[in-house]
Amino acid sequence: MNMELRDVFSGVLNRYLVESQTRQIDKDIRTEFSDVIRSYLPSEREYLVKGSAGSGSRAQVPWFCIFDQRVTSKASEGYYLVYLFKTDMTGFYLSLNQAWTPFRSHEGIKLGRKNCRKVSEWLWDILQSKRYVTSDLHEPIDLAGLGRSGDLASGYEAGHICGLYYSSESLPDETRLKTDLDRMLTVYSRLVNLLIGSSDKDPLKSYQAVVSEVCNSAENLSKMFQDIKTPLPPVSKFRKIEFPRINQPSSSAKSKRNNSTKVNYALRQEHNTRVGSKGETAAIELLKQLYPKRKIEQVSSKDDSLGYDIQVSGQTQGEELYVEVKTTSSKSQYTPFFISARELEQAKTYGRRFLLLRLYDIDSNHPSYYMMTGDQLEQLSITPVTYIAEVPYS
Known part of the structure; x- marks a missing residue:
């Protein structure tokens, strides 16, 4: 037998x-x-x-x-x-x-x-x-x-x-x-x-690269992989919170943030693109619910130099809203996010008519968000992390 x-x-x-x-x-x-x-x-x-x-x-x-x-x-x-x-x-x-x-x-x-x-x-x-x-x-x-x-x-x-x-x-x-x-x-x-993936990668090296990214990167890489797309839940599932109370970060938190790590920038860019696109889609649906009688237009798809992503029409001249969307997959509302000099300039120009829509935990079944006006951005701790370098000439 x-x-x-x-x-x-x-x-x-x-x-x-x-x-x-x-x-x-x-x-x-x-x-x-x-x-x-x-x-x-x-x-x-x-x-x-x-x-x-x-x-x-x-x-x-x-x-x-x-x-x-x-x-x-x-x-x-x-x-x-x-x-x-x-x-x-x-x-x-x-x-x-x-x-x-x-x-x-x-x-x-x-x-x-x-x-x-x-x-x-x-x-x-x-x-x-x-x-x-x-x-x-x-x-x-x-x-x-x-x-x-x-x-x-x-x-x-x-x-x-x-x-x-x-x-x-x-x-x-x-x-x-x-x-x-x-x-x-x-x-x-x-x-x-x-x-x-679709390319002819070495399977063991591909796995080892994942291990390196997950263990060593300072970013939250739990969802960062090729073309993975988790479905966006209906806006009714989103949780609104108040603008978080500002706390001074501890010295240990500061040192942790400044630790240098080896990062796969191509993989990070792919992740950021996916999360950003998902966030803007969610933002449009959310704004349609908040302003049902107004026209919602994603202007950044035509011109990404404006300093905001979405324009909400006003009932009268001068009531337009200018919305910049910031999205992360992190579960914490305190996760830092990038903001450009142009976006800060527009926040100052439009004041209370500039809205920063902060979406986080975007890959979960219940993403969360809060909103800040241009005036409130002054409460944030802004750190310059990118500079333009030019070669001087005479």
């Missing part, structure tokens, strides 16, 4: 702790059991399967990794599918996971675990925004890891992007296990294709 997936998993669950001395199960994990899992994979793509119970000392968490060889062929780099068994053998997970080793090696245990989780959340957001995953896959994993805080079990938990759990007391039938494997292989493949 041929061995099936269910036989493999029940074999590990029932034998791993019992055979801690003879370790015959360890050999089966590396050889026979891995071969069984490999037989369930589609032949059109070169997947590699490796099983491990540890090299040298015995692993607390035995595993079977499924590598898309476009990305990686080893558990110490990239991302992959992996079956992870709990240390007490009460169950196991099928997880789309990341290699923990690079985070730990380059950043230490504490910061490495934090950044590994951050990347996991970012990748989940990417998959969810494309509707490639559903909420049942978004559960954290608990491997019941023993030992010090930096053990591999905690690294697997931090690297978990999405997946499924199986209890040893209610192990599914063969059909369900096969269906779940196919489902997770599809998610894995789609993530690879997302990170590659």
Whole structure:
């Protein structure tokens, strides 16, 4: 009788702790059991399967990794599918996971675990925004890891992007296990294709670039990726808040803001363009509700040198409003934003007829906004960050 997936998993669950001395199960994990899992994979793509119970000392968490060889062929780099068994053998997970080793090696245990989780959340957001995953896959994993805080079990938990759990007391039938494997292989493949994009990028380097951006950039990059577009909720879902109370930033906040980081400017520009366009679309709909009898015109689409984005017609001459829209994906109303000298000039010229419409958390289901008049801009702390340099000549 041929061995099936269910036989493999029940074999590990029932034998791993019992055979801690003879370790015959360890050999089966590396050889026979891995071969069984490999037989369930589609032949059109070169997947590699490796099983491990540890090299040298015995692993607390035995595993079977499924590598898309476009990305990686080893558990110490990239991302992959992996079956992870709990240390007490009460169950196991099928997880789309990341290699923990690079985070730990380059950043230490504490910061490495934090950044590994951050990347996991970012990748989940990417998959969810494309509707490639559903909420049942978004559960954290608990491997019941023993030992010090930096053990591999905690690294697997931090690297978990999405997946499924199986209890040893209610192990599914063969059909369900096969269906779940196919489902997770599809998610894995789609993530690879997302990170590659339309160009012929190296999959591993594309992933490493994402890790660098998410972990090192001072910007909120949680939504910054290629052509990802989350739908704009109806304006009725927007939350209006009062103009935030001005607080002096702490010295620690100032120093954090001034920290230099390596930023992918092309990726940032793409993100800013998407967020800005989304904000202006929302602003027009919002202004239509606030001023239903007035004409709303997006003048910046014709001339972006005016110092404002939208003009709202007045009921009589001299009642026009000039609206500049500032949008960020950050969840905080205190997030700094850029404003040009021309925009400040127009705010001073038009005073109360100049409106700065500040939209933030634009990628959520309930974006928020507040409005300031040109007079109120004087309350802001304005810092010059860009200069024009000219070569003097005689």
